Amino acid sequence: MPHTPEDLVQHRLVGVRFPTTGRMMPWLFRAPDGTRRLQTDFALVVDGSDAAREATALGIGIAQAGSESMATLLAIGGLVTVLDNHAPPP
Numbered sequence: 462m463p464h465t466p467e468d469l470v471q472h473r474l475v476g477v478r479f480p481t482t483g484r485m486m487p488w489l490f491r492a493p494d495g496t497r498r499l500q501t502d503f504a505l506v507v508d509g510s511d512a513a514r515e516a517t518a519l520g521i522g523i524a525q526a527g528s529e530s531m532a533t534l535l536a537i538g539g540l541v542t543v544l545d546n547h548a549p550p551p
Contacts, residue, residue, distance in 0.1 A: 463523070463543055466490045466499050473522035475513050476503035488525045489549040496549050 463469050466488075477486040485506070488499040504522045507513050513524040514531055518539055534540040 466497075466544060466547055469499065469523065470501060473504035474501060475516045475522045475524040476506045477510065477513050477524070477526070478506050478508050480508045486525075490544070490547040491549050492547075 463472060489496050490499060505516055507516060510526050510530040513526050517524045518534055531540055
């Protein structure tokens with residue numbers, strides 16, 4: 462279980478690429494001086510939050526996504542949140 466954003470480099474991560482631009486969705490975290498961006502490699506890159514949700518549910522890796530897209534799986538215990546203290550503002 463990662464305890465800081467830096468710990469994520471030791472885990473498999475699922476990244477999301479915006480289908481319209483081809484750019485990667487940035488991973489943002491709350492930091493003492495504001496919001497910081499994490500640059501990392503991904504074990505899997507998908508093209509939307511639905512695919513990221515499915516990949517995480519299958520145990521492929523950790524994804525950063527809005528809680529609304531993961532709400533059902535979180536509610537039934539299919540997924541858990543990590544790094545809640547580092548979550549960026551909405």
